[in-house]
Amino acid sequence: MDRTSLMTGIEKDWNKFLSLPISEKLPYFERDGRIYDCLFAQQLDRKSLTHIFEIADKLRTMTKKKEGMDFVNSLLSHKKAMLYFVQPSTRTFLSFLNACHILGIKTGEIRDTSTSSELKGETPEDTVRTFSSYVDMIIMRHPTPNFVEKTAWLMNKTNRPVPVINGGSGKDQHPTQAILDVYTLYRSFNSEIENKTIAMVGDLKRGRTVRSLSYLMKNYKNVKLIFISPKEFAMESDILEFLKKHNISYYETDNFEEGISQADAIYMTRIQDEHDKNGESKKVDISSFEFKQKHLDIIKKTAIIMHPLPRRSEIEISVDEDPRAMYWRQERNGMWARAALISIIFGVDHKVAALK
Amino acid sequence: MDRTSLMTGIEKDWNKFLSLPISEKLPYFERDGRIYDCLFAQQLDRKSLTHIFEIADKLRTMTKKKEGMDFVNSLLSHKKAMLYFVQPSTRTFLSFLNACHILGIKTGEIRDTSTSSELKGETPEDTVRTFSSYVDMIIMRHPTPNFVEKTAWLMNKTNRPVPVINGGSGKDQHPTQAILDVYTLYRSFNSEIENKTIAMVGDLKRGRTVRSLSYLMKNYKNVKLIFISPKEFAMESDILEFLKKHNISYYETDNFEEGISQADAIYMTRIQDEHDKNGESKKVDISSFEFKQKHLDIIKKTAIIMHPLPRRSEIEISVDEDPRAMYWRQERNGMWARAALISIIFGVDHKVAALK
C-alpha cells in the first residue's frame, strides 16, 4: 500500500489510524524508502539499525578533528529544529540538542507549557502546528500517550509537513533510547551482537527501555535473555509472548548473582515508582538486585554493565571506575546515534558515509 | 527637525517625550533615513511596507536551496540578539527566534523575570541596559504599556545604543503583527491590496491586530472595511474617526453571513477576555460570529480567511483544509517579514535585493 492510498482511507480519523497495527502504519511515516518520522522501535530493522550505527561511528571519528567537525557542522546548517519537551528530561533533551548542534542545525526550545499559547485556549494540535511553521523538524517529549504519534499524523496531513522524532511519549514509546542501547551493545561487542547473553535487572514490568530492547533483539540471531527481578516487577507477558513467537530464548529468575554471572551484558534499571498508584514499590525489597563493588568479581571479565540512567542506588558509585562500566559511554552513544538518525532523516547520510 | 536637536530638547524627560504625538517621535527612532527602532505601526508607510515585503519574498525564494540559505545565514553572522519576552508568547517568540537564525544572528533569551537581577532590587531600566551590553539588538515583549518604547528611548541616550524591536507591548503596540497581516494580503492578492474589501470579525474593541490593520489601510487606495461584531465589541471610535479623516470607507454590522459574503479578506479574531474586568465577555453570545465549514459555500471563491492565532472556536478545524484558509501561511509569513525587517535595520537588505 503506498502512502497516498493509505492516507486517503484514514486521514480523516485519528482514532481509526491509532488502532491500526504498527506494521500497517509504517508506510505513513516513511518517504522514498527512508525513515521520515521516528516514532516506534518497531520501525527499526537490522539493516536500518546497522546503518545508523555505521553513520554514528563515522560521525564520531570525523569530528575528532576541527576540519571534520566543521564539515559535519555544515551538513544541515540550513535547517532549524524545534525541541518541544514539556516533561522533565534534561538528559534526553541535551542529547538531542547537542546532536542537532553537531550537524549545524539551529535550535529553538519549549520546555514549559506555561509560556505557551495554551494559556490563551489554543488546542495542543494548533500549538504544535504553530511550532512546525518555523522549523524543519520537531523533536518532542510529551506525557500524553500517543501524542507524538498524533503530531506526526497531523503534520503529514498539512501542506507543509516536517519530520517528527519521538523523544519519549507516554509509557511505552522511546525509540531513540532503544537505538542507543543496541548501539552500545554493537560498539562494546565489536559489531557482533549475535550469540550474546543479556541480563536485564530491576523493574522489568514498567521499564520501557528493557521492553524495547527485548523487542529489538529479534534482529540478532541466537541472543539469550535473562530477566532478573523480584516477582512483583517481572517482565510483562506481551513481551514474553513476542519472544516465544520469534524463538528468542529467555528465562526469568530472582537470583541476581547467579543471573549476572552468566551474562555478556548486564542491563540495570531503576524502579519506576513514578508509575506507582499506591506506593506499591516501597513494599518490595530490591536490595538484593543492586550492583555492588563486590559483584565486579563474579561477572565475566568481558561483560559490560549498562544503565539507561538516571540511577539511584542500583549501581554503587565506585563501580563507575571499572572499565566494564559502560553506562556513561552509553549515554554519550545516544548523542551520536541521534545525530546519525537525524542525518538519515534529512538524507545527508551518504555525505557522511562517503568520507574517508 | 533632526534627531540631535530633538534629543536636546527632550532627552532628560521621559514623560515629556512620551506625550509627544507619534509623528514627532519618529525621527528619534530612525538613522540615516532608515528605521532603527521598530516600535509603532505608524512608522510604516507604503514605501517601507513594500520594501519589507519585497525583501521577505526574496529571502524565502533564496533560502529554498542550501546555497541560498547558507548565504543568508552569513549575512548577520557577526551579530547577537537578545530576546526578552517576559509575557507568555511562544508564537511571536519563536517567529523572531527563527527569523534571527535565518540571518545567522546568535540569540540569547530571557523568558522569566524570576531568573533576573530584578530579584536583587535592580530597576527594569538597569536590567535592560545590562542585556544590551552583550548584544547588537533587543527584541522585547513586555506587559507594561510603553515599556518597549521607553527602552528604545533610554538606549538612544547611551553611548552604546542598540536597535529595539517591539514584540508586543501593553494593549496597543505590536507593529510586526501589523506588518505580517499586510504582507499576507500582499501575497494573497498578488501585490494588489487596492480596491479590496476586508471584513474584520470578533472582538474589534480590544483586538490590537484589527486596530493596527485598519490604521495601515490608509496606505492603500479605495480599500473598504466591514466591521462585523456584536455591539459590545464594536470598533472603538478613535479608529472610526481616523478612517473618516482619511476617507476610508467602512460600515459596521452584526450580520456575520451577510458581511463575510462580500469580502475579499475575512480577518477573524478571538475574544480578548484577558482584558475583561468582570467576566463581561461571557455575557455576550458570539456563536453567530464563528466561521463554520458551511460558510465556505457563501464566501467568494477568491476570498482568503485570516486569523492572527491562537484561535479557540472562531474557526472550525475542518476549514483548515480549504485552500482559502490562509492563517497558517499568515503565521509563517510573520517569520519572513521579521527577517526582512531585521535585515533592513542592519542595512544588509541591499545584499538580499542584489541577488538573482
Added chain:
Amino acid sequence: MDRTSLMTGIEKDWNKFLSLPISEKLPYFERDGRIYDCLFAQQLDRKSLTHIFEIADKLRTMTKKKEGMDFVNSLLSHKKAMLYFVQPSTRTFLSFLNACHILGIKTGEIRDTSTSSELKGETPEDTVRTFSSYVDMIIMRHPTPNFVEKTAWLMNKTNRPVPVINGGSGKDQHPTQAILDVYTLYRSFNSEIENKTIAMVGDLKRGRTVRSLSYLMKNYKNVKLIFISPKEFAMESDILEFLKKHNISYYETDNFEEGISQADAIYMTRIQDEHDKNGESKKVDISSFEFKQKHLDIIKKTAIIMHPLPRRSEIEISVDEDPRAMYWRQERNGMWARAALISIIFGVDHKVAALK
C-alpha cells in the same frame, strides 16, 4: 608535584582534597602549564592576568569588522558548552553565553533544576557528569559552597574530563568577576595599575567582589586601598591580614567624601542583604555611603567609578552620564575577558595573538 602524583594521593577522598591549601590544589586544575579549570581568583598571577587582558583587547578590536568577527567565530566552532546556572543570575549568564557565541561555541543551558533528573532521584554529581557527556566545557553557577570545585575535581577523575569554569559558587568564589574588575582598571588606566589608589565602598564584609579584588592587588606594586564602610560592614580580618603580609597599604574609614576624593578608582557595592540572618542590614544607615550627582565635583578628574552591578541606590542614575562612570563598560569588559579566558583554556589564544 605533578598532577598525576597529586591525584594518586587524594583522588579517592574529596574532603581531604577540599581541605588542602589552594596553592597545593592548583596543579590539579592545570594542563601543560595552562589554566584548565578556572575556579579561584588565586589561580591568576600577574602574567596570566595580563595575557587575558591582551587577548581580550585583541578580540574586541578584531571583531569590530565583520571579517574579524567571522574569523573569531570560527575559532571554536567545533566546541559545545553547557551553561548550568541554577541560581538567579542573568547578568553573568548572558555574559558567558555571548562570550561563547563570539568564539563560535554552541551552547546549551540548564537554568532550573526542576526540569532535571534530580527529580528522579539522581545525585547532583551524576547530573553534572551527564551534562558533561555531551559537551566540551561546563560553565557553572551553583549555590552550594565548593560545588563547582567538586565538579571540576570529579571531572578530572573521569576518562572524559572537560574544563569547568566557575560562574559563582557559594559566598566567596567568583573568579571571572575578579578578572573583569582588574581588566577594567587595566583599560581605564592605560595598562598601568601600579601606584593607584582604589577606594572600595559599601558592604565590604560580605561582598565577594571587593574581597577578590583586594586579593588580586598583590600582583601590582604600590597600590593603596581605602576601605569605606559603616563599621558593621567593615572588611573581614582575613583580607586585612593578607594585605599586611604582602605589604599592601590600606586604611579603613567611615568618611565617604574624604575617602573617595583621594581615589583613582571608586568601587561601589551594594548591601548583600541576601546573606542577612535577621534583617540586620536594615538597622544600618548607609545613606551617607551613596554616590550622588554632587560627588562628581569632589572626586579626581581622572577617577573612575566602578560597580559590579546590579545597583540599587548606591549610585544615583544621573551619574551614569558622566564619562568617569565606568560600570556599564565594566560589565561589557566581562564578556570580552571571559571570551579571552575561554580561548586560553582551549589553546586558541595564540591564533588571536598572531593576528594583526
